Amino acid sequence: MPYSDLFNLKSNPFRLIPAINPDEIIWAGFPIVKAKFEGRIKKAIKIPNSSLVLNWGEYGSGKTHAARYFGKQTVLEDLARDNGNIPYFLFITLPKGKSPIDDFFISIIDKIDISNIREIFTPKSDELFLKSNKELTDFIDTIGDNIFIKNVAKGFFNKAIDVNLFRRYLYGSTNTSDNRTLTDFGIQRVLNPDTDYAKLLAIIFSCLTFKKLFFSSIILWIDEFEDIAILTKVNGDKTNSFLRELLDNTPNNLLVFLNLTQTSLFNIEDLGEYISEAVKSRIKDRINFEIPQQAELLEYVAELLEAYRIEKDVAGENKYHPFNEGLIQTIATDLGNVSLRKFNEALGMLIELAEMENKTPIDNTFYQENKSDVIGWKE
CATH class of the missing domain: 3.40.50.300 (P-loop containing nucleotide triphosphate hydrolases)
Structure with missing residues (x-):
């Protein structure tokens, strides 16, 4: 299922490949x-x-x-x-x-x-x-x-x-x-x-x-x-x-x-x-x-997702959709003190896996089931 239908996003905001279109180069957080x-x-x-x-x-x-x-x-x-x-x-x-x-x-x-x-x-x-x-x-x-x-x-x-x-x-x-x-x-x-x-x-x-x-x-x-x-x-x-x-x-x-x-x-x-x-x-x-702190990561994720959101202000949709605040905090804690690139890598992999399985929203259960793929290098 396309990102637009599944996550209300234009594409994966956490991809590591640099954007070609200048319009897709945005600043979030920090x-x-x-x-x-x-x-x-x-x-x-x-x-x-x-x-x-x-x-x-x-x-x-x-x-x-x-x-x-x-x-x-x-x-x-x-x-x-x-x-x-x-x-x-x-x-x-x-x-x-x-x-x-x-x-x-x-x-x-x-x-x-x-x-x-x-x-x-x-x-x-x-x-x-x-x-x-x-x-x-x-x-x-x-x-x-x-x-x-x-x-x-x-x-x-x-x-x-x-x-x-x-x-x-x-x-x-x-x-x-x-x-x-x-x-x-x-x-x-x-x-x-x-x-x-x-x-x-x-x-x-x-x-x-x-x-x-x-x-x-x-x-x-x-x-x-x-x-x-x-x-x-x-x-x-x-x-x-x-x-x-x-x-x-x-x-x-x-x-x-x-x-x-x-x-x-x-x-x-x-x-x-x-x-x-x-x-x-x-x-x-x-x-x-600096290595980002958890509060900075939350702000970063919210702003980045907002920039990629297709329909704004959807009723009942939290600002971290398709994730939730607790899940982002859990991932940040599991990762520890890592660069922003490593954090993007984890969320990018998680959303890709969810797209493959048509899973939305993405919750802690799904993360735990796929943890080895998402942050296996930390284990």
């Missing part, structure tokens, strides 16, 4: 953590300074989900309302290959739609927009003293350069003919990962937030940063240096979130061993994803 992210993003929208924030918690505590939720266009629009223009959001995973700086740079460039950016930054007569290309090029000329990097940055916004050619250049895959074409725009050599990548991204970020005309800030969200602990020392140092240079060269309108997962290799006390002092000194805040 209002304090949510408010901290909202506060940080609102500050980035209104205040020009750049900042670095650590998101800390065990595996499965919700850090990646937070990135996906706060990267939604609708969420950013809501946060920007009455505060300014929306941020430009970029989400990447910490590169773990043999060339971390190349991978870092490409991961960011892959996320930027250059054609769309050029269209947005096309001068318009409206006083709220750029009136001429010269406004932006003059601004670029005020940033730093590297003429070559400035020319590349100007090329990023220049419609006269074919966008596919320019992308090939950024990826380091141009040929001799391509390079001759680019020299006409003052781009006379290839980019050097060790000296150019961070500087170029910093200028591009500064341009994207120019006068906060189109984007109020850049949000760069880096997932799985704890994997810096498994990089070689050389690559770990390069990653730290790249991040430091990016922050130093983008003094305004850059908000960097680092997701760090507590592991056997990486605990909060080990921060200084893997993150350089230069980067650590730039940390403005830490948002902790």
Whole structure:
């Protein structure tokens, strides 16, 4: 029987596979953590300074989900309302290959739609927009003293350069003919990962937030940063240096979130061993994803089920339907101190089993009969 008929739900709210449709990425419960992210993003929208924030918690505590939720266009629009223009959001995973700086740079460039950016930054007569290309090029000329990097940055916004050619250049895959074409725009050599990548991204970020005309800030969200602990020392140092240079060269309108997962290799006390002092000194805040308490889980389940409910306020239907409050408390007690992912895993399995047997509502008897499948790993 379909979830709609059996449980009055659109689908399984506790599935572990990430939703593809942005509308299905919702936030339930944990209002304090949510408010901290909202506060940080609102500050980035209104205040020009750049900042670095650590998101800390065990595996499965919700850090990646937070990135996906706060990267939604609708969420950013809501946060920007009455505060300014929306941020430009970029989400990447910490590169773990043999060339971390190349991978870092490409991961960011892959996320930027250059054609769309050029269209947005096309001068318009409206006083709220750029009136001429010269406004932006003059601004670029005020940033730093590297003429070559400035020319590349100007090329990023220049419609006269074919966008596919320019992308090939950024990826380091141009040929001799391509390079001759680019020299006409003052781009006379290839980019050097060790000296150019961070500087170029910093200028591009500064341009994207120019006068906060189109984007109020850049949000760069880096997932799985704890994997810096498994990089070689050389690559770990390069990653730290790249991040430091990016922050130093983008003094305004850059908000960097680092997701760090507590592991056997990486605990909060080990921060200084893997993150350089230069980067650590730039940390403005830490948002902790604690192991959820029972009251928090009850609130989370009620809000999540409400979001998936097809018919709202059905007479006689409790807010935990197809479960009940006592059953959720029992499962939480049986699980003990576990991450939110483990809790979702248990409820997700239980509702799947109930769907197979057309069982509704789901009571403690059904849970006890299927306990080995639901939380057998705890036994």
